[in-house]
Amino acid sequence: MPKLLLDQEKCLRNIEKMAGKAKRNSLSFRPHCKTHQSAEIANWFRDFDISALTVSSFPMARYFAEAGWKDILVAFPFHPGEMESLISISEKCKLSILVDSPAALPFLNHIPREIGYYIDIDTGYCRTGVKAENPDLIEQIIVKASSNPHLEFRGFYCHAGHSYKASSRKELDDIHGKALGDLEHLKMQLTQYSPKVLYGDTPSCSIQEEFGEIDEITPGNFVFYDLVQHTLGACTLEEIAVAMECPVAGRYPAGERIVIHGGAVHFSKESLLLDGASVFGQLVQAGEEGWLTATEKRYLTSISQEHGVIEQCGDLIREVNIGDKLLFLPVHSCLTSNLMREYQTLDGKSIATLNL
Amino acid sequence: MPKLLLDQEKCLRNIEKMAGKAKRNSLSFRPHCKTHQSAEIANWFRDFDISALTVSSFPMARYFAEAGWKDILVAFPFHPGEMESLISISEKCKLSILVDSPAALPFLNHIPREIGYYIDIDTGYCRTGVKAENPDLIEQIIVKASSNPHLEFRGFYCHAGHSYKASSRKELDDIHGKALGDLEHLKMQLTQYSPKVLYGDTPSCSIQEEFGEIDEITPGNFVFYDLVQHTLGACTLEEIAVAMECPVAGRYPAGERIVIHGGAVHFSKESLLLDGASVFGQLVQAGEEGWLTATEKRYLTSISQEHGVIEQCGDLIREVNIGDKLLFLPVHSCLTSNLMREYQTLDGKSIATLNL
Numbered sequence: 001m002p003k004l005l006l007d008q009e010k011c012l013r014n015i016e017k018m019a020g021k022a023k024r025n026s027l028s029f030r031p032h033c034k035t036h037q038s039a040e041i042a043n044w045f046r047d048f049d050i051s052a053l054t055v056s057s058f059p060m061a062r063y064f065a066e067a068g069w070k071d072i073l074v075a076f077p078f079h080p081g082e083m084e085s086l087i088s089i090s091e092k093c094k095l096s097i098l099v100d101s102p103a104a105l106p107f108l109n110h111i112p113r114e115i116g117y118y119i120d121i122d123t124g125y126c127r128t129g130v131k132a133e134n135p136d137l138i139e140q141i142i143v144k145a146s147s148n149p150h151l152e153f154r155g156f157y158c159h160a161g162h163s164y165k166a167s168s169r170k171e172l173d174d175i176h177g178k179a180l181g182d183l184e185h186l187k188m189q190l191t192q193y194s195p196k197v198l199y200g201d202t203p204s205c206s207i208q209e210e211f212g213e214i215d216e217i218t219p220g221n222f223v224f225y226d227l228v229q230h231t232l233g234a235c236t237l238e239e240i241a242v243a244m245e246c247p248v249a250g251r252y253p254a255g256e257r258i259v260i261h262g263g264a265v266h267f268s269k270e271s272l273l274l275d276g277a278s279v280f281g282q283l284v285q286a287g288e289e290g291w292l293t294a295t296e297k298r299y300l301t302s303i304s305q306e307h308g309v310i311e312q313c314g315d316l317i318r319e320v321n322i323g324d325k326l327l328f329l330p331v332h333s334c335l336t337s338n339l340m341r342e343y344q345t346l347d348g349k350s351i352a353t354l355n356l
Numbered sequence: 357m358p359k360l361l362l363d364q365e366k367c368l369r370n371i372e373k374m375a376g377k378a379k380r381n382s383l384s385f386r387p388h389c390k391t392h393q394s395a396e397i398a399n400w401f402r403d404f405d406i407s408a409l410t411v412s413s414f415p416m417a418r419y420f421a422e423a424g425w426k427d428i429l430v431a432f433p434f435h436p437g438e439m440e441s442l443i444s445i446s447e448k449c450k451l452s453i454l455v456d457s458p459a460a461l462p463f464l465n466h467i468p469r470e471i472g473y474y475i476d477i478d479t480g481y482c483r484t485g486v487k488a489e490n491p492d493l494i495e496q497i498i499v500k501a502s503s504n505p506h507l508e509f510r511g512f513y514c515h516a517g518h519s520y521k522a523s524s525r526k527e528l529d530d531i532h533g534k535a536l537g538d539l540e541h542l543k544m545q546l547t548q549y550s551p552k553v554l555y556g557d558t559p560s561c562s563i564q565e566e567f568g569e570i571d572e573i574t575p576g577n578f579v580f581y582d583l584v585q586h587t588l589g590a591c592t593l594e595e596i597a598v599a600m601e602c603p604v605a606g607r608y609p610a611g612e613r614i615v616i617h618g619g620a621v622h623f624s625k626e627s628l629l630l631d632g633a634s635v636f637g638q639l640v641q642a643g644e645e646g647w648l649t650a651t652e653k654r655y656l657t658s659i660s661q662e663h664g665v666i667e668q669c670g671d672l673i674r675e676v677n678i679g680d681k682l683l684f685l686p687v688h689s690c691l692t693s694n695l696m697r698e699y700q701t702l703d704g705k706s707i708a709t710l711n712l
Contacts, residue, residue, distance in 0.1 A: 001415070001437070008413045034661055074529070076662055077605040079617060081357070097406065100606055102677050106675055127605045128615050144633040187467060249433040250456055252486045259484050265694050269625040304517065305690055306412045306484055307434055312689055322459050323436040333662055338621045339695075355711075 002262040003245045004336065005327070006343035006351065007290045010241035011223060012044060018205065018222050019048035025211045027241045030054050030073060030198065031197050032220025035334045037353040039067035039084060041223065054218040058085035063354040065092040072350070073198075076099070077120060077128050077217065080107040090115055098157055100129050102137075102144050117159035118198060121186065123179040125162040132158075132182035135189050142193055155196030155215070158183060163203040176204045206234035226333035227282055230269060237293050242343070243284060243327045244336065244341050246308060248320050258317055260300070260326055262308040267328075268335035269303070277301050280308065281328030285318075290346050291327045300328055304333035357491050358618040359601045360692065361647045361683070362699035362707065366597035367579060370398060372532065372608045374578050375404035381567050386410050386429060386554065391690045393709040394699070395423035397579065412573045414441035419710040421448040425590025430454070431513060431574065433484050436463040446471055454513055456485050458493075458500050472708070474513035474554060475667060477542065479535040481518040488514075488538035491545050498549055502515075511552030511571070514539055519559040525589060532560045536568040543569050562590035582689035583628055583638055593649050598699070599640060599683045600692065602664060604676050614673055616656070616682055618664040623684075636664065637684030639672075646702050647683045649692035656684055 015031075017279045022029035032054040033042055042053060042064060048164045052071035056059050061072050062085065073096040080088070089095055096116035099105065119138055122129030130137050138156075145151045166172045183197050195327065199205075200217040206229070211217070223241045225235040247263030262281075279299035284291040300315060302309040308328075310316065320326065330336040337343075345349040371387075378385035388410040389398055398409060398420060408427035411417050417428050418441065429452040434442070445451055452472035455461065455613060464471065475494055478485030486493050494512075502509045516535045522528045539553050555561075556573040562585070568574070580598045581591035602618030618637075627634045635655035640647040658665040664684075667674070676682065686692040694698075699707040 001413070057357070070414055076616065076617070077678075079603045079605045081617075081681075101678065103607070107679065126611055126613070127658075127660070127665060128608075131610070167557070247435045247437045249435045251459070252482075252484075254487070259433065261432065261437075264624070264626070264691055268620070269691065270620070271625075302483075304483070305694075309483060322433075322457065323463065325437075335620055335625065338661075341459045 002247070002266045002340075003344050004340035004342065005243045005245050005290075006345050007241045008345050010239060010290075011041070011127055014222050014225065014241060015044060015048060018219065019045075021205070022217055027211055027214060028052070028216035029217050030216050031223070032075065032077070032218050033060060033064060033218045035337060036223050036300060037063075037337060038351055039064065040351050042067065042069065046173045053096070054220065057081050058089065059097065060354060061085070061089050065089050070094060070328065072096070073118065073157075073218070075159070078104055080278075083107065085144075086115065087112060096154055099141060099145070102141050105141070105144050105148065105151070108148060108151055111148075112151050114152055116154040117145065118155050121156045121158045121183065123158055123160055123182045124175065125160055127161060131159070132186060139190060142190070150168075153195070155198060156183060156186060157198045157218075160197060160199070160201050160204055163201050164228065164232070166203070168230065169207075172203060172207055173294070176208050179204070180210070180214070184213040185223060197273055202229060203232045203234045221334060224333040224337070227274070227279075227329055227331045231272060231274070240329050242332075242333050242337070243291050243329055245325050245327055246320055248326060249307070249323045251317055251320065252320065253317050255310050256314065256317065258313045258320060259309070260308045260309040261306060262300075262328070263303045263306040265305055266304060266336070266339055267300070267308065267330055268332060270332035270335050272331045274299060277303065279331065281330055283310065284327045284329055285343070286325070287329055357602075358622045358696075359700050360696035360698065361599045361601050361646075362701050363597045363599075364701050366595060366646075368602055370578050370581065370595060370597060371394070371400060371404060374575065375401075375406070377561070378573055383567055384408070384572035385572060387469060387579070388431065388573045388574050389416060389420060390410070390580050391576045391693060394707055395420065396707050398423065398425065398615055410576065414438050414445065416710060417441070417451065421445050427449055428452070429574070430472065431515070434460055434463070434473075434634070439463065442471065444470060445571055452510055454484075455497060455501070458497050461497070461500050461507070464504060464507055467504075470506050470508055472508045472510040474499065474511050477512045477539065479514055479516055479538045480515075480531065481516055483517060483567065485514070488542060491542060494542065495546060497544070497599050503666050509549055509551070511554060512539060512542060513554045513574075515649045516555070516557050516560055519557050520584065520588070522559070522588065523564075526587070528559060528563055532564050535560070536570070538565070540569040558585060559590045560589045577690060580689040580693070583630070583635075583685055583687045587628060587630070593685065596685050596689075598689050599647050599685055600637060601681050603664070603681045604678055604682060607676065607678065609673050612668050612670065612673065614666040614669045614676060616664045616666070617660040617662060618656075618684070619659045621661055622658070622692070623659060623664065623686055624688060624695055626691050628687045628690035630655060635687065637686055639666065640683045641687055642681070642683055
């Protein structure tokens with residue numbers, strides 16, 4: 001079966017680097033755990049004085065609360081189907097949620113104890129959030145929520161996820177610049193409510209050096225990085241801390257094709273356009289410990305449920321046999337980790353994740 | 357949290373229809389379980405005299421063997437990393453594997469008891485398998501394997517998966533016609549080995565009425581069907597037996613956008629080009645029981661890890677509120693089921709799957 005290898009040293013270096021950047025910029029750091037989904041990996045952050053986490057769902061919040069974390073933000077717009085989870089998890093830790101509409105507030109009328117909320121701000125991603133250009137609506141939410149004695153306004157949350165669609169450094173800088181400007185403006189306009197400003201997609205937090213009026217960063221993917229992040233310039237290939245280990249299941253010299261055991265239920269169906277092809281993983285070479293960037297670029301170019309195919313594999317076919325293990329950097333480590341649900345460190349130790 | 361609803365009646369009708377077609381054509385029926393991955397759903401096949409299953413991995417083989425199935429084919433090229441599983445599962449049931457190269461045979465030299473094998477035949481899919489045009493290589497495998505007293509040749513297996521890429525009925529017919537011709541020819545040429553011929557992707561088994569020299573069909577997806585199958589003409593929208601139920605998390609009238617809780621970790625990242633857009637699910641209307649095809653076509657057109665977005669949602673935004681539940685037909689039910697790992701029937705019963 002395919003395995004998800006984790007180079008713990010690379011992962012720790014990624015954590016150290018991001019924690020260092022936060023410290024240099026006097027930013028709090030509330031890492032997002034949706035990428036690793038592992039209590040053991042979350043514990044590695046404690047050495048860097050991290051005491052607060054971001055998650056993307058209530059099952060994740062429960063898992064990390066049960067693992068002893070005392071300050072958790074569920075960075076997903078609250079909807080009433082999560083009320084039971086909200087109440088029971090808030091017994092265990094200081095819990096915050098996202099709100100982006102006055103319509104979400106009545107559902108919170110009867111919460112039995114303090115819940116914090118951040119207003120989700122849209123600076124151009126166009127997924128969730130109140131448009132930054134609409135401070136009136138933002139204030140309307142704050143005023144309306146203030147009638148609820150258990151609901152505490154904590155600030156603004158902004159995920160500038162359109163950075164993932166940027167095609168140049170200039171575009172990344174523009175997205176970041178617009179977000180900083182918008183958030184600074186809002187913070188000033190609504191200063192009487194003392195908002196804390198949370199920010200942070202991995203590309204912006206990795207690439208940028210100026211954080212303006214931001215108070216806290218919340219990136220998640222940086223813990224492992226992946227091919228998408230590398231393409232955006234957020235990491236080097238060498239910083240990618242996870243690789244899929246997949247056995248060779250078939251060799252087809254006439255078709256110049258190698259088939260591995262490793263498909264959509266392992267990698268996910270996330271693809272990336274690289275060197276003109278839609279790819280699902282990039283081959284790396286096994287090193288004495290871990291893996292090295294391969295000298296020739298080779299990609300998984302087709303996957304089905306359990307199969308992965310290296311098409312136009314060239315000379316590689318002469319070097320591999322059925323049963324050999326090949327290593328691949330994933331396109332999107334969040335989705336690959338979510339499917340694999342277990343890591344194996346280079347010294348063979350298994351690391352568990354939340355088991356939904 | 358999103359739920360995967362299962363309309364058990366539709367599912368049973370899909371099973372009955374395929375079992376009926378097999379019977380009419382004097383075909384054995386060995387349904388593939390990779391779509392549902394559920395012992396409870398596999399049991400529904402017993403009413404149609406089904407006693408043999410197809411699976412795509414050894415963990416699935418173990419799960420169904422432990423659920424009492426006595427004849428299981430692992431339809432994935434055997435590689436030596438699976439040796440321990442092969443041996444232990446073969447204690448519990450009659451086990452068959454796929455082989456498509458003489459190079460795979462030495463790994464099987466020391467199996468302690470009888471294992472059956474089918475030779476994987478490639479009639480044009482170009483994923484795994486020996487090219488149908490290469491009977492010499494096929495015979496070479498049979499002859500070489502015959503020196504292993506525990507390895508029993510059972511026949512040919514063909515998954516004409518290029519049917520999924522067909523863009524017309526004519527193309528589907530050509531793919532099927534070529535496969536039938538190839539397999540008939542091989543069966544005749546190698547008649548002294550009495551090969552049984554296994555065949556069956558869901559599109560071909562659903563659409564075609566002629567099965568030539570095929571002995572047994574092995575489709576899997578038909579149990580639920582999905583938008584991909586509908587696009588291929590393999591099912592009606594009404595025959596799709598699963599739908600995702602997702603709460604509305606956000607409404608953005610200015611952006612004509614509805615955001616649901618339901619993303620890539622629920623639907624998968626499989627997309628389909630429909631009406632000019634890349635879609636991840638199609639909205640259906642909740643009916644008194646189950647769901648009805650919606651009068652207007654609306655699609656999930658963007659997903660991230662936990663979020664799904666209905667862009668250009670038009671009037672729909674006036675009909676929905678935060679917390680309302682929307683229903684969507686999945687693009688690829690195999691991947692959605694694999695992520696959700698649990699079904700809820702229309703009367704609220706939970707059906708479990710293999711928990712990896």
